[in-house]
Amino acid sequence: MVCSSPLIIALDYPHADQALAMADRLDPAKCRVKVGKELFTSAGPAVVEALQAKGFDVFLDLKFHDIPNTASKAVKAAAELGVWMVNVHASGGRRMMEACREELEALTLPQKPLLIAVTVLTSMSAEDMAELGFGSPEQQVLKLATLAKNSGMDGVVCSAMESALLKSELGQSFQLVTPGIRPEGFGSGDQRRIVTPSKAMLNGSDYLVVGRPVTQSNTPVDVLDSIINSLQ
Numbered sequence: 001m002v003c004s005s006p007l008i009i010a011l012d013y014p015h016a017d018q019a020l021a022m023a024d025r026l027d028p029a030k031c032r033v034k035v036g037k038e039l040f041t042s043a044g045p046a047v048v049e050a051l052q053a054k055g056f057d058v059f060l061d062l063k064f065h066d067i068p069n070t071a072s073k074a075v076k077a078a079a080e081l082g083v084w085m086v087n088v089h090a091s092g093g094r095r096m097m098e099a100c101r102e103e104l105e106a107l108t109l110p111q112k113p114l115l116i117a118v119t120v121l122t123s124m125s126a127e128d129m130a131e132l133g134f135g136s137p138e139q140q141v142l143k144l145a146t147l148a149k150n151s152g153m154d155g156v157v158c159s160a161m162e163s164a165l166l167k168s169e170l171g172q173s174f175q176l177v178t179p180g181i182r183p184e185g186f187g188s189g190d191q192r193r194i195v196t197p198s199k200a201m202l203n204g205s206d207y208l209v210v211g212r213p214v215t216q217s218n219t220p221v222d223v224l225d226s227i228i229n230s231l232q
């Protein structure tokens with residue numbers, strides 16, 4: 001299935017049956033899906049394979065952050081699972097990211113995943129960053145995204161608040177994956193750097209990650225369709 005949509009639906013559920021039931025209501029031509037820590041820890045590779053069998057491209061969001069050997073072998077395992085996108089933390093550093101790239105390059109697979117680095121989590125505010133001793137989210141995102149690009153990553157996870165800056169500093173082909181997406185009227189929850197779907201696209205995001213606005217809705221397909229319409 002070729003999907004030209006920028007939307008990635010985060011299937012953050014405790015069990016495979018809930019994730020697969022939601023997937024059955026979604027159309028792989030209209031969105032991709034993301035399997036994160038909660039679902040993968042409970043359901044493992046089998047749920048990824050089940051989603052792929054339904055025609056979905058899968059973003060395996062396990063945010064690997066470890067020594068170069070461990071992180072790169074985890075990326076290799078993800079690639080062998082056939083996922084479309086995999087991520088690591090940019091703060092794992094240059095040698096970790098380069099090891100992940102090298103591990104992917106050495107594989108002889110027909111299709112390799114996009115390798116993406118998380119910069120500053122979209123749940124982090126300026127105050128949270130200051131408490132950790134960092135500069136503003138924007139400064140830290142640019143620093144980590146520049147390092148990620150120089151370390152061979154295909155792109156980064158950031159907030160769409162930073163998309164315009166990163167596109168102008170790092171170029172159009174460096175892929176920007178942006179969670180913290182909230183259509184008007186939806187609560188931010190634990191997210192702090194939020195942007196509406198249409199503004200995120202205007203800012204230059206390549207992919208929009210949407211979870212609870214769709215998955216916690218009583219009318220998920222309607223919410224998804226209204227997001228798609230807002231992007232036209």
Ligand SMILES: O=C(O)c1cc(=O)[nH]c(=O)n1[C@@H]1O[C@H](COP(=O)(O)O)[C@@H](O)[C@H]1O
Nearest residue numbers: 010036061121122157179180209210211212
């Ligand atoms: O890597 C991610 O996907 C990610 C990075 C980030 O900085 N912020 C972030 O929210 N995410 C993920 O994106 C999804 C956002 O979900 P909602 O807040 O429910 O839309 C969750 O699955 C998060 O784990």
